[in-house]
Amino acid sequence: MRRHSDDGAPTLSLGLRDLRLRSGLSLRQLAARSGYSIAALSMVENGRRHPSWTLVEAFTQVCGDDPAIWRPRWEGDGAGPGGSHPDPPLPPEPVVDGADPERCGCVPDKRTMHARKLIWTSHVPAGYGNVHLGVVELRYSPGRSAVWGRFTGTAALDNVENARSIDVAVSVHRVDDRAEQVFHCRYCFDVHWSDILVAGGSTTYARAVLYRDGLEIGRAETNHLLLR
DSSP: OOOBOTTSOBHHHHHHHHHHHHHTOOHHHHHHHHSSOHHHHHHHHTTSSOOOHHHHHHHHHHTTOOHHHHHHHHHHTTOOSOTTSOOOOOOOOOSSTTOOTTTTTOSTTOEEEEEEEEEEOSSOOTTOOSEEEEEEEEEEETTTTEEEEEEEEOHHHHHHHHHSOEEEEEEEEETTTTEEEEEEEEOOSSOEEOOOEEOTTEEEEEEEEEEETTEEEEEEEOOOEEEO
16 A cells, blocks of 8 residues: 555655756656666655656666655665666556546547637737747546546747746536646646546536746636536
8 A cells, every 4th residue: 555645745756856856857867877768766755656766766876865865765666676677557546536537448439619818918028029939638548437637848948947837727627516626736748638537518618727836827728618
């Protein structure tokens, strides 16, 4: 069983994120030095993926810590021996509000029902005008009757992140009962997505909000669609 903090996040993930922040390295720098992708490292830090031992070893070495200290912590977080091998597939999840779209089988028949660009219009550096920072999509699995939000950043957003810290909050909303699923984390130069909501004949939509140094710099929302 994986150990979690009071707020539900895996303690190993929180510890690794804290180690990186104390080291002063960005995710991009850690990726370049460790050999792992920014997306993989970000998912580990946010508790969305349990890391192999080889990833933890590289992560801690690059951040200037002794990997041997982290081995018991990694094993205590549910890995067990043999961590140099690839992680086994994550167990499937039922199709309920809050499930991951990949783990509950929504991806094979996924459809993008609507997409909208996220444009940075305020406080844009002089000479740039409106800047296209990404696209938010409302994804839908008709076979599972499930929806989720998905955000993909552009090269322009990558450039902003290189200069200033950018956070992404991608969410999906069910209008009828005001239910929502929000995934908020540091922008990882890759695709971000929310957990699912069961559509069930309700009106739903997706939204993405970007924050720079804690202040909102832009948002975009898909059309509100009635999905079965």
